[in-house]
Every structure is written in structure tokens, then in C-alpha cells.
Amino acid sequence: MTTRRVNLNTESVDNYLKAIFALGGPEEERVSSTALADRLGVAPASITNMLQKLAAAPVPLVEYESRRGVRLSTAGRRRALEILRHHRLLETFLYEVLGYPIEEVHAEAERLEHFISERFEERIDAKLGRPKFDPHGHCIPALNGKMSKQTSRPLSDIEEDGEFVVDSISDRDSVLLKRLNVHGITPGVRLRVLMSSRGEFVLRASGRFKSLQLSLSDAGAVRIRSIG
Amino acid sequence: MTTRRVNLNTESVDNYLKAIFALGGPEEERVSSTALADRLGVAPASITNMLQKLAAAPVPLVEYESRRGVRLSTAGRRRALEILRHHRLLETFLYEVLGYPIEEVHAEAERLEHFISERFEERIDAKLGRPKFDPHGHCIPALNGKMSKQTSRPLSDIEEDGEFVVDSISDRDSVLLKRLNVHGITPGVRLRVLMSSRGEFVLRASGRFKSLQLSLSDAGAVRIRSIG
């Protein structure tokens, strides 16, 4: 009755860990099976299956109690941050060195992040001059896994007109990303925000003439901070 | 009785096609199951299984008759050349742009070749100035799949002392590759060859003091052409 050891160095495991990390938020709260199923686009039953496997490993990658959600273990968090570092370095590299359009870097990085070696990671990091942020304004985790906390808030939380600085933009919706880019809404840019009726947001980047109207849900993809 | 269609866009299929292409040689001769099993490091039974699948596809990737070996179909050759182009562009890129040591480019390219997009391929090709040869001296197939025939011969075929130009060096043995590189034996270099007793080769690159002794089998990894 030898305990058969499973192989957890797979693209799939990477993606589960990244999803748990992302959904857990800065407080690393427990994540539900449904939320994961939704994010990863797989059936809830598949989630349960994988979580049981990740939790039962010799070095568990998650803490998991049946029906009580899941959170990353220390090893799981280390691995998630490693992949996130690959992802963001790749995005920066594709954008800066290979001249990709901003809305195309994410999909390419999403695949390659699982297959580049530590040497590749080191070489592009060096070539880019050890960047701290990716082209969407997201912080790149350091080699030791350290990552500074976000001080920004979602544009969708704003309740009054005002001026802000664009902190970062989610890379998950490439159509929206391109639309924002066309209107000059990129990380670091100064932004005038007007609340229209019915929870829509009207944005204008500094130095631009054309404004852009965003739905509440699209506004959730943009993070801002106060001018300063 | 619906014919279930299989997915042939996998890393595994890529590698089978590449192996058939490489083993078939310039004449694209039929390749035996054993030769493939040997090259790919899988059991002969696995080879049979995959070949049947590749041959039975709606657009067959190989021509296969039981017990008579395989060769690539037009579609299979196209795909093999596409992957070979990825591989060699990646090697050139890793070497030229990222400063990899020559003996490390192959392993990295071997993984990444299956996962880069057409955009990535195009961007590194452009960045490198549409190179025709990779850092081992191998021809990079064109976008349309055209590739010029080799005019070189293996060093191991030489039977008398002489001077030659290094054409290319196999990338499959990284230890040998590094050893050759240390002795200045790289594509384009002028090479003095002395036949020692017992089928060993003594090489000296032009402008170098130290010679290098190579076994017959290692000499098979070096291709040369006449000076001119």
C-alpha cells in the first residue's frame, strides 16, 4: 500500500494557486469553490477534486477544510508569487522589448509564465533593469516573494467628481484595456472623473479632449489613487 | 456512432512530427517505430498508438502503413517546419538578445517552441533582423516553410587531414557544445583537422593554440564544408 505521490508541477496547479491568491485578496481570506470554478472556468466538482489533491500533498499547497473554503499554505503562496512574477515580468518584456500592443501582453504571458526557466526570468529582469511595475501598473513580486501592498482603490468606489491618478488597470478584459489606452488612460496619468447619472463614470485623461464613459463594472477594472 | 475527433494541437504531437522530420533526412525516407521510440524516449507501443492517431485524423499528419514506417504528409511537414522555425528563432533570440550561453539555448527553446504565438514569432524575427541561421549554424525555415538544402557533410565522414569551415554543430549534447565553444569551434570558423589513429579527430580552430580531440561519435555532431 505505497502512498502514490502525485505530480504537482503542472500548468493547472499553477493556475489554481494564482486564482486562490487573486481571489483571497490582500487579507488572504478563504476562497469558495464556486468563486474558483467561476474564475477558472471549470466545473465546481473539478475544483473540489484539485483542492483535495493540493491539500493532501506531502508539502500541502493549500489549507482546505471541506465546505469551508481554501487558502494558500506558505508553499502555495510562494509558488503563486513565483508565477505572478513570471507573468508580470513577461508582460513588461513583451511590451517594452518586443513592442506588443498593451492589450495583447496578458494572453501571451498567461501561457508562457508556466514554461520559462529561472534563467529566462533572470535575463529578462536584468534586460528590463529590474522593473518594479508591469505595463498595467501592477507591482512585480520580488525574487524573494516580497510584494508591497496596494494603496489604491477601485474607480468604482468613487462617489463624487474629482481628480485622481491612474494607479493600475486590470489586464483581464483586452477590449476595455484597448479602449482605455486609446483615450490615454494608462498608469500614472492624471484623470478627471465625473459621476454621471445611473452609476456611470465619465473620464478624461489630462491633456486629452475626448472623454470616455464607463459602466460601473468596467470602472471596477481601473484603480486610482489621490493626487500627490 | 459519431466519429469523435481528437485534439492534435499538443506539445506531444509537435515532438513526434519534429522527430519524424529529423529522422527522415533530406530524402524524407520512411522512419521506423523503433527509431522514433529511441529518439523520443518512449516505448514502441506508444509510438504505434500515436502514429495511428496522426494518420487517422481528418487531415492526416503522417502517411502510415502498419509495419512499414511513417513519413510526414504535407500538413505534417508544414507543422514540423513551423515548430522548427520557432525553435531556431528562439535559440537565436536567447543567444543574441538575452545573452544565454550557447549550450543552454536548446533546452529552453525545446519547451517554449510549443507555446509562443505567431505574434511572438514575428516580433523576435523582426528584432533579430530576419536571421537565416541559428547560433549553431542551422538554417531557419522561412515563414512559408521553405528551407535550403544542406551542402555540408559530417566531420565524421572525413578520411584525410585537411582544412575546412565549420558549417554547424548539433545542439543535442550541451556538454560537447560547450567544449567545442571553449575551443573556438563555432559556425563559420576555419578548422584544421588531423586524423589520429583509432578513428579519433584532432581539431584546431584558426587562431587558436589548443587542439581538441574528438571521438568518432562526437565528430558526427560537427558538420563542415570545404573552404571557399
Place this chain on the structure above:
DNA sequence: GGACCATTTTAGGTGTACCTAAATATTTAG
């Protein structure tokens, strides 16, 4: 022309990562 031997194929499994349907537990609402 038959026996032998190497090659190749068939038959029957494995582990990974999914799936659907059914069962069960938890939460919410009346």
C-alpha cells in the same frame, strides 16, 4: 521451408485534468 529473432502491434493499465449527474450539506427566507 521452417525455426528463430527482432520489430511492431494489440490488449489492458495508469495518472492528470477535466466532465455530468446525483447526493449531501449549508444558508436563506418565510
Place this chain on the structure above:
DNA sequence: CTAAATATTTAGGTACACCTAAAATGGTCC
């Protein structure tokens, strides 16, 4: 507090890419 709704897990599949062992084939050698 219970019933309905929702969330989660269990049970029983599938496809892929491997594997080993056994059977079949085909060429060689006497």
C-alpha cells in the same frame, strides 16, 4: 424553525499520453 435554494462533494465517466506484457509479423539463416 423548517422548507427551499444554493453550494459543495461524491460517484462515475472521458480524452490524452504514457506504460508493460503478450501476440503477431516478417525477414534471415541454415
